Amino acid sequence: MRAFSAVGGVPRFIERATGAYLYDVDGNEYVDLMGGWGPAILGHAHPGVIAAVAETAARGLSFGAPTREEVELAAAIVNRIDPVDQVRFVSSGTEATMSAVRLARGFTGKSKIIKFAGCYHGHVDALLAASGSGVATLGLPDSAGVTGHQAQDTIVVEYNNFAAVAAAFASSDDIACVITEAAAANMGVVPPEPGFNAGLARLCQENGALFISDEVMTGFRVSATGWFAIDGVTPDLMTFGKVIGGGLPAAAFGGCRDVMQNLAPIGPVYQAGTLSGNPVAMAAGLATLARCDESLYQHLDRVSDQIGSAASSALQDAGVAHTLQRAGNLFSIFFADHQVRNYDQARDQHTKRFAVFFHSMLDQGVYLPPSAFEAWFVSGAHDEEAVDRIVSALPSAAIAAAAVDLA
Numbered sequence: 001m002r003a004f005s006a007v008g009g010v011p012r013f014i015e016r017a018t019g020a021y022l023y024d025v026d027g028n029e030y031v032d033l034m035g036g037w038g039p040a041i042l043g044h045a046h047p048g049v050i051a052a053v054a055e056t057a058a059r060g061l062s063f064g065a066p067t068r069e070e071v072e073l074a075a076a077i078v079n080r081i082d083p084v085d086q087v088r089f090v091s092s093g094t095e096a097t098m099s100a101v102r103l104a105r106g107f108t109g110k111s112k113i114i115k116f117a118g119c120y121h122g123h124v125d126a127l128l129a130a131s132g133s134g135v136a137t138l139g140l141p142d143s144a145g146v147t148g149h150q151a152q153d154t155i156v157v158e159y160n161n162f163a164a165v166a167a168a169f170a171s172s173d174d175i176a177c178v179i180t181e182a183a184a185a186n187m188g189v190v191p192p193e194p195g196f197n198a199g200l201a202r203l204c205q206e207n208g209a210l211f212i213s214d215e216v217m218t219g220f221r222v223s224a225t226g227w228f229a230i231d232g233v234t235p236d237l238m239t240f241g242k243v244i245g246g247g248l249p250a251a252a253f254g255g256c257r258d259v260m261q262n263l264a265p266i267g268p269v270y271q272a273g274t275l276s277g278n279p280v281a282m283a284a285g286l287a288t289l290a291r292c293d294e295s296l297y298q299h300l301d302r303v304s305d306q307i308g309s310a311a312s313s314a315l316q317d318a319g320v321a322h323t324l325q326r327a328g329n330l331f332s333i334f335f336a337d338h339q340v341r342n343y344d345q346a347r348d349q350h351t352k353r354f355a356v357f358f359h360s361m362l363d364q365g366v367y368l369p370p371s372a373f374e375a376w377f378v379s380g381a382h383d384e385e386a387v388d389r390i391v392s393a394l395p396s397a398a399i400a401a402a403a404v405d406l407a
């Protein structure tokens with residue numbers, strides 16, 4: 001996606017960012033709607049976060065030993081999220097989902113995993129099948145380098161299709177876990193239908209499998225706790241990333257004590273990392289989470305609503321068929337005239353139109369995620385001026401999209 005493969009043109013090289021703005025090496029300024037793919041919930045280079053990072057870094061960068069910051073961030077997560085008694089830090093969302101799946105297999109003694117087409121959980125070998133995000137953007141079937149052996153334990157099911165999940169359980173008693181994005185946002189934004197996540201949790205429980213809710217994208221983003229607070233379903237394991245690192249490499253997985261105690265050194269499931277719980281990343285996460293309060297979420301909801309509605313009106317006025325979809329303050333626009341419930345429906349859209357829309361916005365100083373399959377991210381720094389600049393760029397971008405020859 002950074003290569004602009006889906007939208008064409010020359011990627012912008014970013015020199016610095018502050019608040020809601022990005023600055024490229026050629027001196028151009030952009031209102032940012034990509035938010036570093038999620039971590040920049042307060043806006044870029046928030047002074048409180050930068051001060052915490054600088055103060056912590058001055059005491060040393062990495063110790064490979066427990067630190068106060070690690071315990072405090074763990075406590076902040078556990079205090080906010082009821083189903084999480086214990087948490088283990090890693091350095092990326094990929095590591096978090098990979099480790100959660102290993103833990104589920106170790107705990108259940110079973111091999112197979114169920115994932116959903118269009119959901120992205122990082123570049124874990126077993127989870128790349130029918131993946132969203134960059135894999136969807138590039139239109140790749142899966143990834144080279146994943147062996148048949150690794151792929152054969154992954155059962156891919158259509159998103160929002162409960163009957164298909166039930167059928168998968170009926171055909172195998174070797175399923176260790178179901179992993180899903182808490183609300184899918186890597187094939188564009190596709191919220192789970194009412195009762196879908198609850199049904200998954202129930203099926204897992206009935207079949208001796210674990211339910212893993214991947215909140216790397218939604219956690220601490222769509223509410224003070226994440227999607228969990230919105231649909232109230234209790235997963236066995238949850239994964240976090242992006243916001244909890246405040247822009248530095250930190251991610252985590254956690255769950256109930258019974259399951260987590262299977263991790264080494266207490267239990268037999270090995271997991272470790274040189275940079276896990278890195279103090280500087282923990283300090284950035286703590287300083288970020290400390291500012292993620294109700295007023296921030298109200299602001300994010302209001303701003304995302306304003307921008308989403310303005311984009312939809314501009315496209316409507318220009319006669320461009322589209323569907324705006326939301327999961328809390330995450331939203332995206334499909335250049336299609338149907339509701340999107342799953343990956344096939346997400347792919348059935350005019351991505352050529354998105355590319356032209358994207359470039360028109362970029363030329364007018366607004367940096368959207370460079371793919372039709374990504375959510376738009378707003379931040380606490382998106383003030384009235386930033387929103388006005390976005391809203392005034394939309395009509396001509398919509399007109400440019402309308403002019404695309406779809407033949």
Ligand SMILES: Cc1ncc(COP(=O)(O)O)c(C=O)c1O
Pocket residue numbers: 037091092093094095097120121122123133181186214215216217241242251
């Ligand atoms: C839902 C979800 N899970 C996992 C990941 C992987 O995280 P990372 O890129 O930090 O490895 C992502 C990244 O976009 C994500 O959106």
